[in-house]
Amino acid sequence: MDKYNRRKFIKTSGGALAAAMTPGLNFLNQNWRDPSDTISVGLIGCRSMGFGLLHHALNQPGVACAGLCDVDQNVLENRASDVNKQTGKTPKLYSDYRKMLEDKDIDAVFIGTPDHWHCLIAIHAMQAGKHVYVEKPLARTIAEGELIMKAAGKYGKVVQVGQHQRSGVHWQEIARMMQAGHLGKIRTVNLWANFDYGQGPERVPDEAVPEGVNYDMWLGPAPKRPFNPNRFHGVWRFDWDYGGGLITDWGAHLFDIPLWALNIQGPPKSVSSIGGIFAGGDRAIDMADTQTVIYEFDDFNMVWEHNGGTETGPYGRNYGIAFKGNNGTLIVNREGWEIIPETEDDKPIIEEVPFQEPGKRGHEFHVANFLDTIRGEAELNCPVEAGYLAAFYGHIGNIAHRTGERLSWDSGTLVNRSQFEHIITPQYRKPWSLPKI
Ligand SMILES: NC(=O)c1ccc[n+]([C@@H]2O[C@H](COP(=O)([O-])OP(=O)(O)OC[C@H]3O[C@@H](n4cnc5c(N)ncnc54)[C@H](O)[C@@H]3O)[C@@H](O)[C@H]2O)c1
Known part of the structure; x- marks a missing residue:
């Protein structure tokens, strides 16, 4: 079953993580309408990597772009024209992703925004019932990554993280x-x-x-x-x-x-x-x-x-x-x-x-793997736990550097976590707040 011998991330950086893990996310049991049905996708953050993802998705059979969202109108208009060239259709355009998420016809979203937006948009998308492909690193901070992982367990949506090397054959x-x-x-x-x-x-x-x-x-x-x-x-x-x-x-x-x-x-x-x-x-x-x-x-x-x-x-x-x-x-x-x-x-x-x-087609295969998983025809190559862990290793290197401390773990728990909490958990600017899952 486990084609690439993936392992589940079971040990976590602390108690909150352990609670966040929901074993046995079995995407193969999802009732996709019919494998031949079109998957309707939206893109949030269209300038560079996000558009690369959408481009690959639209090259797959049975995929339609229902919406593009960006906070830069110049990017939005250029990308709308690019989608039109590729598909002959112009999707709906949004400057606020929350409006796009209200569209019940959208099945899945690609998130290509800067890292500080990944947590809010990924979680709001899952709460709106969408499957999510979120670019790497999973989140800007450790606590946001923990929340996304918890949300994936709670809402049971397909969440692919953009570590696309995992879909590369070599x-x-x-x-x-x-x-x-x-x-x-x-x-x-x-x-x-x-x-x-x-x-x-x-x-x-x-x-x-x-x-x-x-x-x-x-x-x-x-x-x-x-x-x-x-x-x-x-x-x-x-x-x-x-x-x-x-x-x-x-x-x-x-x-x-x-x-x-x-x-x-x-x-x-x-x-x-x-x-x-x-x-x-x-x-x-x-x-x-x-x-x-x-x-x-x-x-x-x-x-x-x-x-x-x-x-x-x-x-x-x-x-x-x-x-x-x-x-x-x-x-x-x-x-x-x-x-x-x-x-x-x-x-x-x-x-x-x-x-x-x-x-060198790992990137394209990674997008296809996301869509195939939504259809119940594959297992994710980079589930949220793998995205969390890879980002975590970068974050702890940065925390060690910023604090000048040697971080250590005891039975999987970060020693003196409270000392590093100001970097682990971000303070959001109002009216935004960290989602409660
Ligand atoms: N997998 C890879 O190999 C790979 C490569 C490059 C980038 N990335 C990742 O992709 C993400 C985007 O990176 P990039 O280089 O494309 O950044 P970018 O700055 O070129 O593009 C980000 C886009 O998001 C838009 N945006 C910002 N806030 C938004 C919001 N609230 N709603 C909608 N749109 C918003 C910006 O206007 C911009 O168009 C990052 O997380 C990055 O790490 C992954």
Whole structure:
């Protein structure tokens, strides 16, 4: 049944999480009207990634776009025209997602907004009876992720998180290989993300809100601040109010693989971080552009590293994952994978695997997997628990860094959680409030 040998996340960061888990979400038991019926979808947050998702969805048979929602009229109109080009039809346009959610004909929504909106929109969508595809990281904070997970259990909707590597064939192959113990005892997992954009945007002065933008609705639950392009479209990721920097942006994808492949179901024993804003230049970035985070486990280490503003890295790759085992090292990213064996008596212990170039349709397959699950024809490749855990690993790296503390867990519970609560649980700006599930 479990095609890709997914595991359920059972240990959580605290009591609230344990209560949130509802075992046995069995989407195959959902009574979809008829497999041949059209799934009517809406998109909330249309500029970049959100539109990519919708584009893939509309390439699938039996999918119609009933609505587009964005707080930027310019984005909305451009995307309406793009949908018209792709389908010959223009969907209804919304500037407030709550209005779109009132449309009873919409079965599912894709959420492509910045991270600070994921929690409210995902939960409101489930409460309105919609299935949800929410982009990674699942939420901007740990507490919001806990709430989304709790809501998924309560409302029983299909919730796919946008860690689309899980639907990529070579990632599935690697997960199976690791689960079969091919590399022998795993000692270290290295994860790295060196991206030019990771040093943050250039600092520019505040300015007037661009015409057509409902800036108050872009901010939503985040604090009220003057408009500044260096924390708006695309670059909001480097401001704590909206995102978490490279470690949550790319971390959600990269942490996801060892968590899945090594069957890690909860927090590490401890996490500590070093780094800072070292790149230089006058950049609008809140978090470290250069950071190394150590995740301690009983019998192996996991090490995250990023160097924003650079584009080179270990094994000739600017980002990737290296699993180091007694038998060899497996290196993987979206461009391909290889195995470098260890040797014994000058002979390789396992077969060398030269660079393998993968198919690159994981993103498209991930959207198809969401739609197939709604129809009751598949099981989700990235359920909310997996989204929660991958985001959690990024968040705890950031918390260790921001507080200068070494975080530790005792039987799955964060020690001295109250000390970190101001980062774990956000304060929403009124009239928004954290949903009660
Ligand atoms: N899976 C991936 O590989 C991948 C890649 C890129 C981005 N992402 C994720 O996708 C999400 C969006 O990122 P992006 O780069 O597309 O951001 P973006 O800034 O380019 O686009 C976000 C859009 O959301 C709109 N928006 C903001 N608040 C809204 C609201 N309340 N209602 C409706 N629309 C609203 C903005 O106006 C904008 O058009 C993020 O969570 C990001 O982490 C995932």
